[in-house]
Amino acid sequence: MSHRYATFIKAINLSIDYVVLNVSMILAYLIVDKSYIIWINNKNYLPIVLVFNLIWLLSANITRFYEQVLTKDSIHTYRGVFKTYLLFLSLICFTVLIIIGTKAYYITRQYLFYSLALFAILLGLWKLIFLAIRKSDRALLTDFRKAVIIGAGRIGTDLYNFINYNPERGYKIVGFFDDNTPIANVSLYLGHTDECIQYVKSHNIDEIFCTLPNSQSDKIEQLMMAADQNLIRFKLVPEFYYTHRPTFVQNFGHIPVISIRPEPLENMLNRFFKRLFDMAFSLFIILFVFSWLFPIMAILIKLSSPGPVFFVQKRSGRDNLAFNCYKFRSMQVNTDSDNKQATRGDARITKIGAFMRRTNLDELPQFVNVLLGNMTVVGPRPHMLKHTEEYSKLIDKFMVRHFLKPGITGWAQVNGLRGETKTTADMLQRVEADVWYLENWSFLLDLKIIFLTFWGTVKGDKNAF
Known part of the structure; x- marks a missing residue:
């Protein structure tokens, strides 16, 4: 499948799914409602929409339902429909029946049943139609463009191999042009760089990828101008790039600047919305959960062992600045807390402490850290200062995670990378997950992580001890 169609088809899928959802709600309204008020004028109905x-x-x-819509077969497509619908059904029941309530908006259980049932039926039928259309038009969507590569060195060979192993990008490489006959891919060698434009014109080639080094800038400029004059798309591959990871390109005027990773939270608007959510969410937890739970936990902690209710420890924060991290004390007072991680069966952990650690209740005071601004709800977990110093010498990317504020929960934690790190490899996995989060942050990803954290707490986590 052509990569060029992926975003378009994804948008079409998403749009029609929303049409199906809202049509289902309108039909259910017409079936159930006896007030004869036009649905669009019913103010009680619109919030539920x-x-x-x-x-x-x-x-x-959460289920990544709209990823790879062009390549997923019918089984995987309907498996995705089933998973997403079940999650949708669960969240609707939880939100409408428990949190919002049905009386406030005069929404009956009968309406919920009809709307959800109609949505399931219509969604299933629409996906069947989509699969049929996709199958019949697969040839139209496979819009391969013929291209040549100027430069048969390392960069050109890497580019050829990538396109060859990723046909969904929509390119077919015809061959190479280079002033030196390449050792590898000799069968694909088409001639010298001066012969490229003529060959492209006579063989109806769509695009040229130029991988020549910067030392040949004059030749690159000549080829670029010739391609423009002959209506040929010309794409320049920079000489310097990281072979092991995607990069992010910004333009400073006419100067391209390559960042080794994207950072969505460097955008001030994204950072503002994340901070706004942090404050609203933490205030909600502190007012409606922490306020009544704190006296209970304080009594239980005091009864379990002598010492303070809170455990306060210096942790590494954003830009590696130390801050006081607050937790409910889950261990007996000891002198190893700043040096030794908790282990399974740790004798220092009290009985109530074991329960708090399994249910994540010991982390509840960190919502105060969120309000103070030195933590966030979702982000890399903060480490002890000693561990930061040790692992920064062992793992190359360890300090990258400190570009972000530390979080109460994070992408590493919901993927099972929590608890004791017995080896450097364990910490490396956690760091890679934290860096992935830094590069792929979105508000919806934060909501997904919060949901998965809640779900993990309900079902239990073997690494929570």
């Missing part, structure tokens, strides 16, 4: 739409977006994001 918004809730349904937002929850479908969240469910689809």
Whole structure:
């Protein structure tokens, strides 16, 4: 499948799914409602429409429903439909029946049943139609463009191998042009660079990829101008790049600047919305959970062992600045807390402490850290200062995680990378997950991580001890 169609088809899928969802709600309204008020004028009905739409977006994001819509076969497509619909159904029931309530908006259980049932049926039928259309038009979507590569060195060979192993990008490499006959890919050698434009014109080649080094800038400029004059797309591959990872290119005027990783939270608007959510969420937890749970936990902690209710420890924060991290004390007071990690069966952990650690209740005071601004709800977990110093010498990318504020939960934690790190390899996995989060942050990803954290707490985590 051509990579050029992926975003378009994904947008079409998402849009029609929303049409199906809202049509289902309208039909259910017409079937159940006896007030004869036109649905669009019913102010009690419209908030529920918004809730349904937002929850479908969240469910689809959690299950990655709209990824690879062009390449997933029918079994994987319907498996995705089933998983996403079940999650959607669960979140709707939880949100509408438990949090919002049905009386406030005069929404009956009968309406919920009809709307959800109609949505399931219509969604299943639409996906069947989509698969049929995709199968019949697969040849149209496979819009391969013929291309040549100027430069048969390391960069040109890497580019050829990538395109060869990723046909969904929509390119077919015809061959190479280079002033020196390449040792590798000799069968694909088409001639010297001066012969390229003529060959491209006579063989209806669509695009040219130029991988020549900067030392040949004059020749690159000549080829670029010739391609423009002959209506040929010319793409320049920079001489310097990281072979092991994607890069992020910004333009400073006419100067391209390559960043070794994207950082969505460097955008001030993204950072503002994340901070706004942090404050709202932490205030909600402190007012409606921490306020009544704190006296209970304080009594239980005091009864379990002598010492303070809170455990305060210096941790590494954003830009590696130390801050006081607050937790409910889950261990007996000891002199090893700043040097030794908790282990399975650790004798220092009290009985109530073991329960708090399994259910993550010991982390609850960190919402105060979030309000103070030295932590966030979702981000890399903060480490002891000693561990930061030790692992920064052992793992190359360890300090990258400190570009972000530390979080109460994170991508590493919901993927099972929590608890004791027995080896450097264990810490490396956690760091890679934290760096992935830094590069791929989105608000919906934060919501997904919060949901998975809650779900993990309910079902239990073998690494929580």
